[in-house]
Amino acid sequence: MGIEDRSIATISSPSVGPAEGRQAKPPRARTAEADTALDRIDRHGQQVDATREELGALVSRQAQTCAYLVVAQPSSPLMQHIDWLGRCARLCVTVEELSVAEQFLTAHPQAPFLLIVDIDAFDTLSVAVDRLIAFRTKTPNVAVVIASSELSRHDFSVERAPVADVSLRLPVPRAALGLGLGVALTNMASRPAFDVSA
DSSP states (O other): OOGGGOOOOOOOOOSSOOOTTSOOOOHHHHHHHHHHHHOSBOTTSOBOOHHHHHHHHHSOHHHHTSEEEEEOOTTSGGGGGHHHHHHHSSEEEEESOHHHHHHHHHHOTTSOEEEEEEGGGSSSHHHHHHHHHHHHHHOTTSEEEEEETTOSSOBOSSTTTTTOSEEEESSOOHHHHHHHHHHHHHHHHHTTTTTOOO
């Protein structure tokens, strides 16, 4: 479920007096008890798995339907998010080289993938940019998120569209990473409307 399908049930204390023979609880205690009893119920009245709800708060429904392909060295700050990414997606694969990721994508052309690349692993920034431009030219239907400790800030715009759909500064907080995944898919889909070619 995505953010749009989730709501947290809240109950305010009723203004009705206590039933005969029972003592009235203070409003705060009654509200807390009601929230606990209801646990987490979505707007359709069904129980919500707390883990999936946590993911839905950070990762869009569209991003949860993708498989994530993470290109990073074992020492990359992105690696601290791998378990979480694995719970967010249909599949999460980590590789150390962009060429291995390209082979993986070639072997699975119809699967919806989102590529996350730590560009600090490349020899130079210019090598990373050249490789990613070539990648985007070959596979324009794959959303790309780049991450680097050299970036001054996160960038969710389409300014770097020839290279990536979203840029994240490392180390990246989980909330920014989750937001970036959904925005990357949106930016990729909107490229033709803004005449931004990869």
